[in-house]
Amino acid sequence: MTSDQQPVQANEPERPNAVDASPNGHRTRRPRVAIIFGGRSSEHAVSCATAAGVMRAIDRDKYDIVPIGVSRDGQWVLAADDPARFELTAGRTPEVLPDDAHVVLPLSTRETSLQVLEAGQPPQELGDVDVVLPLLHGPFGEDGTLQGFLELSDIRYVGSGVFASAAGMDKHYMKVVFAGHGLPLGPYTVITDRAWRADRAAALEACAALDYPVFVKPARAGSSIGITKVDDPSDLEAAIEAAREHDPKVIVEAGISGRELECAVLEGHGTDAPRTSQVGEVAVHDNHEFYDYEAKYLAEADVDLTCPAAVPDHVSDEVRRLAAAAFDALGCEGLARVDCFYTDDGRILVNEINTMPGFTPHSMYPRMWAASGLTYTELIDELVSLALERRTGLR
Structure with missing residues (x-):
C-alpha cells in the first residue's frame, strides 16, 4: 500500500433499526440494501468512489444499508458506513483491505440472511437483504460474474443480468x-490473445485499414484504463502491449472526428x-x-x-x-x-x-x-x- 492510499478498514456497523411504524399502526420493515464495492479489477478505487457517493445520497429514512467491501484479492468484508473514507482524490486512493472476518451472502434460494464468519468464532447474523446494489466496475463484478452468483440464490439486484453485463x-x-x-458503428478490429501470440505481424497488419489516429483499448476494462491514443503506426505495437497488461484481448478503434x-x-x-x-x-x-x-x-x-x-x-x-x-x-x-x-x-x-x-x-x-x-x-x-x-x- 502506498502512502497516498486511504485504506478502508472492515468494521462492524451498528445494526440498523429494521422497522418503521406505518400510518395504520402496523410495523413494517424498511428494505435492506447491501452496497457492494471495491473488487478485483483495476477500477477498484473508482468503485469505492461510486459507493461513497451512493452512501451519502441514499434515503436513510427509506432504506437500511449494509456496506460490503471486496478487497483486491476478492475477500468480502463488512465495511464502515463512512462515505468520506471511500472518496477518490488526487491525494488519496481508497482501498478495501482484507480482514480476519469475511461476509458471506446467502448460498441457496431458501436463505436471505448475511453472515460474518471469523475463524474460531460462531457465525454472526447480519439479517436479511432485500436488494444488492453492485457498484463494482470492470471484471469480476460488472461483467456478469457477480450477477450470476446473485442469480443462483434468487437475490434481487440493481442493474443488468448476466448476459447484458457480460456483453x-x-x-x-x-x-x-x-x-x-x-x-x-465506427470502424474497428479485434486482436485476440491467440492471434497476437501466433502472428504478431498479421495482427498489426489487420489494423492497417483503420484511419489514424486510432485508440487501442483493453476489450474488457473501463474508466479509460489501459487506453492509448496512437497517432503513428510505429507506436501501435507498444500500445497493444500496454492494453494487454489489463486484458489479453484488445480492440483497436479508428479515431472519429x-x-x-x-x-x-x-x-x-x-x-x-x-x-x-x-x-x-x-x-x-x-x-x-x-x-x-x-x-x-x-x-x-x-x-x-x-x-x-x-x-x-x-x-x-x-x-x-x-x-x-x-x-x-x-x-x-x-x-x-x-x-x-x-x-x-x-x-x-x-x-x-x-x-x-x-x-x-x-x-x-x-x-x-x-x-x-x-x-x-x-x-x-x-x-x-x-x-x-x-x-x-x-x-
Missing part, C-alpha cells in the same frame, strides 16, 4: 450485438419502454489527448461536462433513440450510459454502452438525470425500486 463489458461482443441490430455525446438510460416500470435523459457532451481541454482516467476522476477542471448538449433537436432525438435501442439490443435492465459520436459530417455513431456507469455525484450518468429532473437521491431510489420489482428465478 456490455466486452467491447468486441458489444459491437457484434449492436451490428446485428443495425446500430451504426467529431463530438462525444452521452445519454443516460433508465429502465421503464412494468412494460414501459426505457427512459432516456437529456443528452450530455464531454469536452476535454488541450492538456489531455482524450477523456482519460485522470480527466475523469482527478482533474475535474480539465473537463467540460455539458447537459443538455448544444446540438440540434434532431441530433438529440437520434442519440436518445439509439441509446434506448442499444439498451434493448443487449437486454439491459436498471441503468446504462450510452456513448455516441456526432461526426463532423453529421452522422451519429454508437461507441459503447456502460451497464454500471460511473455513479459519483460528479459523473455524467447522475448529472444527465439531474438535468432531466431526477435528483441523485431520487435516481438511487428509482433503481432500488426497479430491482425490487424484478422477477427472481427463471427470467
Whole structure:
C-alpha cells in the first residue's frame, strides 16, 4: 500500500433499526440494501468512489444499508458506513483491505440472511437483504460474474443480468450485438490473445485499414484504463502491449472526428419502454489527448461536462433513440450510459454502452438525470425500486 492510499478498514456497523411504524399502526420493515464495492479489477478505487457517493445520497429514512467491501484479492468484508473514507482524490486512493472476518451472502434460494464468519468464532447474523446494489466496475463484478452468483440464490439486484453485463463489458461482443441490430458503428478490429501470440505481424497488419489516429483499448476494462491514443503506426505495437497488461484481448478503434455525446438510460416500470435523459457532451481541454482516467476522476477542471448538449433537436432525438435501442439490443435492465459520436459530417455513431456507469455525484450518468429532473437521491431510489420489482428465478 502506498502512502497516498486511504485504506478502508472492515468494521462492524451498528445494526440498523429494521422497522418503521406505518400510518395504520402496523410495523413494517424498511428494505435492506447491501452496497457492494471495491473488487478485483483495476477500477477498484473508482468503485469505492461510486459507493461513497451512493452512501451519502441514499434515503436513510427509506432504506437500511449494509456496506460490503471486496478487497483486491476478492475477500468480502463488512465495511464502515463512512462515505468520506471511500472518496477518490488526487491525494488519496481508497482501498478495501482484507480482514480476519469475511461476509458471506446467502448460498441457496431458501436463505436471505448475511453472515460474518471469523475463524474460531460462531457465525454472526447480519439479517436479511432485500436488494444488492453492485457498484463494482470492470471484471469480476460488472461483467456478469457477480450477477450470476446473485442469480443462483434468487437475490434481487440493481442493474443488468448476466448476459447484458457480460456483453456490455466486452467491447468486441458489444459491437457484434449492436451490428446485428443495425446500430451504426465506427470502424474497428479485434486482436485476440491467440492471434497476437501466433502472428504478431498479421495482427498489426489487420489494423492497417483503420484511419489514424486510432485508440487501442483493453476489450474488457473501463474508466479509460489501459487506453492509448496512437497517432503513428510505429507506436501501435507498444500500445497493444500496454492494453494487454489489463486484458489479453484488445480492440483497436479508428479515431472519429467529431463530438462525444452521452445519454443516460433508465429502465421503464412494468412494460414501459426505457427512459432516456437529456443528452450530455464531454469536452476535454488541450492538456489531455482524450477523456482519460485522470480527466475523469482527478482533474475535474480539465473537463467540460455539458447537459443538455448544444446540438440540434434532431441530433438529440437520434442519440436518445439509439441509446434506448442499444439498451434493448443487449437486454439491459436498471441503468446504462450510452456513448455516441456526432461526426463532423453529421452522422451519429454508437461507441459503447456502460451497464454500471460511473455513479459519483460528479459523473455524467447522475448529472444527465439531474438535468432531466431526477435528483441523485431520487435516481438511487428509482433503481432500488426497479430491482425490487424484478422477477427472481427463471427470467
